[in-house]
Amino acid sequence: METTDIFRVAAMVGIRAAVLLQISGVIPDKKSLFSGRTDREQQRRRLLRQTLLPGVALEALIEPNRGQVVD
Numbered sequence: 001m002e003t004t005d006i007f008r009v010a011a012m013v014g015i016r017a018a019v020l021l022q023i024s025g026v027i028p029d030k031k032s033l034f035s036g037r038t039d040r041e042q043q044r045r046r047l048l049r050q051t052l053l054p055g056v057a058l059e060a061l062i063e064p065n066r067g068q069v070v071d
Contacts, residue, residue, distance in 0.1 A: 020057050 003019045010017035037045070 018060060020053065020060070 003021065006017050006019055
């Protein structure tokens with residue numbers, strides 16, 4: 001729902017917007033952001049969130065057309 005709001009507001013004011021979603025729940029494994037994860041899994045998630053995600057976000061901002069298929 002928040003993602004939709006970002007795009008709606010951006011369209012209203014005439015600017016571009018982007019979002020980066022991080023899926024944290026795994027329903028078949030009964031794991032969520034808050035329960036069902038081992039300490040090791042939680043540490044790995046924190047490490048990825050702190051090291052990998054900022055780079056992905058910056059790369060998307062710096063090179064927004066990278067990876068797009070052009071007809």
